Amino acid sequence: MSADQITYVAFLRAVNVGGRKVEMARLRAELDELGLGPSRTYIASGNAFFAAPRTSGAKRAALRARIEERLQAAFGFEIPTALYTLDEVEEAYAAAPFAAMGPAASHERYSMLFTTGTLDPSVLPQVGARGEWEVIGLHGATAYLHYRVVEGRAPGNPVPRLEKAFGVQGTGRFHHTVEKIIAAARK
The missing domain is CATH 3.30.70.1280 (SP0830-like domains)
Incomplete structure (x- = not known):
């Protein structure tokens, strides 16, 4: 480089x-x-x-x-x-609010939604119909999601709904995967 x-x-x-x-x-x-x-x-x-x-x-x-x-x-x-x-990516990872929530329980996942544009906080809150996911924070073009298994069901995919709400396109990665992506990119 x-x-x-x-x-x-x-x-x-x-x-x-x-x-x-x-x-x-x-x-x-x-x-x-x-x-x-x-x-x-x-x-x-x-x-x-x-x-x-x-x-x-x-x-x-x-x-x-x-x-x-x-x-x-x-x-x-x-x-x-x-x-x-x-x-x-490193800045978004560091800004994630997940540490304050403690380790994810077995029925929980923390995820980051990487998008194509700045996210407007005025469209919050964004929550799944069954409470199976929610956006718990924003940082520039990144949203932070908390997923839960509800009544034995895995959460649905919130990305299409969030793309429409924020007017962007995006894709999610689990928080722990982002840490590995950063390490791989630094090599």
Whole structure:
């Protein structure tokens, strides 16, 4: 990585679920072809790291659009991508309100929703119909979710509802997975 470049983390939504197959080797090749290489990935849920010049605002949106267009052409379906710098991911991880809640019980999970835009706190509260999930905080483009198993049922996927409420696209990662993503991106 050259001195004028920083590490980015691309969080891809809904890959390798429901027939939306994205092989990580091919994902890396597509990112490399965009000049974002050498790219790396972490697990098959769509977490990619690459170096590029620091961007913000319209330039960041243009980079995200280039990535999404390339991936749609390569894989044949839309792949919304939340694009953060590694520093932004670390900041969002550090700002998570989960430590104050204590360790998650066996029927609980803590998750982070990485999105494509700044989140407006005026749309809060956001809570699942059965209380199975709730947004417990926001930090820039990241929402923090608390999931619960209710009446023996696993929580449904709140992402479509939250995308509509906030007017963004997004994808979730469990809090403990984000810690591992950060470590992998730092290597």
